[in-house]
Amino acid sequence: MKRSERIAFLTKTLIDCPNRVFSLRVFSELTGASKTSLSEDIDILKRTFHKHQLGVIETIVGAGGGVRYKPKPSPSELESALRALLEEMQEPSRLILSDFIYYGDILFNPASLRDIALAMIVLFSEETIDGVLTIETKGVPLAMEVARLLGVRAIVARKTNRASEGVALSVHYKSFSHNTIQSMHLTKGAIEQDARILIIDDFMKAGGTIAGLKSLIAENEAHCVGSCVFMQELSRPVSFENHHYLFELRRKEQALKVALSPELSRLIEQNES
Amino acid sequence: MKRSERIAFLTKTLIDCPNRVFSLRVFSELTGASKTSLSEDIDILKRTFHKHQLGVIETIVGAGGGVRYKPKPSPSELESALRALLEEMQEPSRLILSDFIYYGDILFNPASLRDIALAMIVLFSEETIDGVLTIETKGVPLAMEVARLLGVRAIVARKTNRASEGVALSVHYKSFSHNTIQSMHLTKGAIEQDARILIIDDFMKAGGTIAGLKSLIAENEAHCVGSCVFMQELSRPVSFENHHYLFELRRKEQALKVALSPELSRLIEQNES
Numbered sequence: 181m182k183r184s185e186r187i188a189f190l191t192k193t194l195i196d197c198p199n200r201v202f203s204l205r206v207f208s209e210l211t212g213a214s215k216t217s218l219s220e221d222i223d224i225l226k227r228t229f230h231k232h233q234l235g236v237i238e239t240i241v242g243a244g245g246g247v248r249y250k251p252k253p254s255p256s257e258l259e260s261a262l263r264a265l266l267e268e269m270q271e272p273s274r275l276i277l278s279d280f281i282y283y284g285d286i287l288f289n290p291a292s293l294r295d296i297a298l299a300m301i302v303l304f305s306e307e308t309i310d311g312v313l314t315i316e317t318k319g320v321p322l323a324m325e326v327a328r329l330l331g332v333r334a335i336v337a338r339k340t341n342r343a344s345e346g347v348a349l350s351v352h353y354k355s356f357s358h359n360t361i362q363s364m365h366l367t368k369g370a371i372e373q374d375a376r377i378l379i380i381d382d383f384m385k386a387g388g389t390i391a392g393l394k395s396l397i398a399e400n401e402a403h404c405v406g407s408c409v410f411m412q413e414l415s416r417p418v419s420f421e422n423h424h425y426l427f428e429l430r431r432k433e434q435a436l437k438v439a440l441s442p443e444l445s446r447l448i449e450q451n452e453s
Numbered sequence: 454m455k456r457s458e459r460i461a462f463l464t465k466t467l468i469d470c471p472n473r474v475f476s477l478r479v480f481s482e483l484t485g486a487s488k489t490s491l492s493e494d495i496d497i498l499k500r501t502f503h504k505h506q507l508g509v510i511e512t513i514v515g516a517g518g519g520v521r522y523k524p525k526p527s528p529s530e531l532e533s534a535l536r537a538l539l540e541e542m543q544e545p546s547r548l549i550l551s552d553f554i555y556y557g558d559i560l561f562n563p564a565s566l567r568d569i570a571l572a573m574i575v576l577f578s579e580e581t582i583d584g585v586l587t588i589e590t591k592g593v594p595l596a597m598e599v600a601r602l603l604g605v606r607a608i609v610a611r612k613t614n615r616a617s618e619g620v621a622l623s624v625h626y627k628s629f630s631h632n633t634i635q636s637m638h639l640t641k642g643a644i645e646q647d648a649r650i651l652i653i654d655d656f657m658k659a660g661g662t663i664a665g666l667k668s669l670i671a672e673n674e675a676h677c678v679g680s681c682v683f684m685q686e687l688s689r690p691v692s693f694e695n696h697h698y699l700f701e702l703r704r705k706e707q708a709l710k711v712a713l714s715p716e717l718s719r720l721i722e723q724n725e726s
Contacts, residue, residue: 184460184494185501191464192507197564228458234465280617284640288609290601291470317589317611321597328563336561338590344553367557 181211186221194225194237194249199331203246222247233257251329252305253298255451261295262426262440262448268292269427269438281429281438283411287321287382296426297325299444300380300408303424307405310375311335313393315364318382322410326380335377337396341365349399353392356416357385364392371400379407384425386416394420412441454484459494467498467510467522472604476519495520506530524602525578526571528724534568535699535713535721541565542700542711554702554711556684560594560655569699570598572717573653573681576697580678583648584608586666588637591655595683599653608650610669614638622672626665629689630658637665644673652680657698659689667693685714 181189189211193202204215211218226237233254239247253261265286268274274282286292300322309330314323315337327334339362341348348365355362371377379393390407397404406422413429426444430437440448454462462484466475477488484491499510506527512520526534538559541547547555559565573595582603587596588610600607612635614621621638628635644650652666663680670677679695686702699717703710713721 184456184497185504187457187460188464188498188501189505189507191461192468192502195465195468196567224457225461228461229465231458232462234462276619277616282617282619282640284609284618285606285643288597288600288607290597290604290606293597293601294469317593317609320590320593321607324561324563324566324594324597327561328566331563333558333563334561334594336557336590343550344555345557346549346555367555370558 181213183217183221186211186213186218187224190218190221190225194247197249197331198251198329199248201240201244201246201248203244206246251298251301253295253302255448258299258302259448259451262299262444265292265295266427266438266440275436278434278436281411281436283382284318287318287410293321293325294329296322296410297329299426300326300424301329302447303408303443304378304406307378308376309378309405311371311377312380313337313371313377313397314380315339315389315393319380322382323380326378330378335366335370337364337366337393339364349396351392351395351399353395354388356388362392364389364396366396371397371402373401375400375402376405377402378405380409381407382410383413384409384411384418385413387418387420390420390423411438454486456490456494459484459486459491460497463491463494463498467520470522470604471524471602472521474513474517474519474521476517479519524571524574526568526575528721531572531575532721532724535572535717538565538568539700539711539713548709551707551709554684554709556655557591560591560683566594566598567602569595569683570602572699573599573697574602575720576681576716577651577679580651581649582651582678584644584650585653586610586644586650586670587653588612588662588666592653595655596653599651603651608639608643610637610639610666612637622669624665624668624672626668627661629661635661635665637662637669639669644670644675646674648673648675649678650675651678653682654680655683656686657682657684657691658686660691660693663693663696684711 204218207218229237235252236250276282311332312323312327313335323334345367347368350363350365352361352363377397394404408424411427412425425441428439477491480491502510508525509523549555584605585596585600586608596607618640620641623636623638625634625636650670667677681697684700685698698714701712701714
């Protein structure tokens with residue numbers, strides 16, 4: 181393979197499997213190139229990805245070492261994606277019964293989903309994460325996309341307990357929206373002991389669901405890295421550790437207003453200054 | 454940008470957005486290279502992707518033209534992925550109450566999900582598809598991944614009708630597993646008139662859910678391209694047009710057996726001969 185061919189091959193292989201470590205030996209077998217040539221190729225990739233803010237190409241030295249790709253949006257990409265999403269969400273036609281903002285279509289559009297998941301990843305870039313936990317239904321695509329970009333598995337709790345899911349652990353949580361006690365169920369063993377789990381959901385009002393998901397993690401003797409939701413209704417103060425949200429929903433003079441979270445607004449301003 | 458940088462940049466950009474058409478003008482602005490140099494770069498990509506079976510790089514001529522990437526697994530990649538999945542699914546520990554095969558973890562693992570979605574895409578490679586339709590819950594990640602690789606949006610029907618989804622169209626279907634009439638709901642306008650929709654689901658027994666999804670498409674005056682499920686229980690003959698499945702489940706002497714679908718087995722054999 182020529183250098184330009186190898187560069188295309190390496191880029192494709194790394195991008196397809198975010199966070200997976202490929203050893204130089206494997207790349208050498210696949211391309212027929214020497215490790216020296218490959219090291220040069222990877223240096224080119226590293227510089228190019230860094231210079232054009234395409235994400236991070238990282239070399240891991242030692243046994244089990246190799247090279248991997250970590251998705252990371254450029255500040256300008258993040259900013260324009262978030263502004264476009266905010267504009268979409270502010271469309272008056274999205275207001276339902278002056279009580280909800282409809283955003284189902286946004287979460288099921290792969291292009292928007294990628295932008296939203298990348299924004300979430302930025303907020304947890306310092307953390308080690310082994311898995312992503314969510315609850316059916318609307319959180320599922322978002323959790324899957326975050327898991328894909330992190331290169332980890334997703335775990336989905338269910339609201340009903342089904343025979344086809346095997347032996348399940350069930351916990352109860354208070355749903356403030358419905359003002360009832362509800363239960364959530366998860367196949368036994370789906371969360372490994374000591375695993376570091378990130379909670380992802382589409383919407384949060386008073387935090388009942390997130391509290392339930394946290395107790396599922398605790399019951400499995402695993403560790404909760406933090407939580408992140410796409411949209412948060414700011415009706416009650418939230419006291420979860422390492423909790424983030426992308427958009428906030430406020431009720432002002434009987435109307436609902438969507439805005440970017442103060443945290444992301446600051447991130448964007450830092451980029452501009 | 455040097456050629457090797459441009460090759461990395463173009464590969465990353467194209468792979469990130471499957472099936473999206475990028476015009477040479479946009480690439481010229483992003484890289485500062487002339488259209489002539491870019492055409493040469495794209496020829497290199499085309500040859501490399503073809504030679505190493507990394508998918509298809511396609512040039513579209515005329516107004517609105519440009520270049521795009523279409524995911525396509527190589528026959529050997531498809532074969533080894535399907536064999537690995539079959540082996541996983543045949544593990545005795547997956548059998549629940551001798552009535553179900555547990556596969557929730559497989560559908561929530563981004564790496565397996567990618568393989569499964571690529572296998573599904575192969576079966577519909579000749580079709581024009583505008584959107585992917587599924588029903589909550591376990592079909593959602595699969596439908597999302599197929600939609601992502603096709604570069605189209607996913608549409609998710611729900612089993613319960615929620616205020617936050619806005620005005621919904623509801624249809625009824627016969628659930629043979631539960632022996633009841635159930636309903637499914639979809640936000641009005643979620644399927645555009647005349648759109649070509651592919652139905653994706655995780656499991657099919659007698660086809661009640663697929664029939665319901667087909668009627669949702671018909672009610673929206675759209676067109677059903679076909680349907681595909683991850684696993685099919687072969688208890689009743691199925692007569693849907695352009696219907697495919699990846700794995701089949703048979704009951705033999707009181708035991709459940711999983712096998713690759715005859716169609717995929719043939720595809721693999723053709724590759725070996």
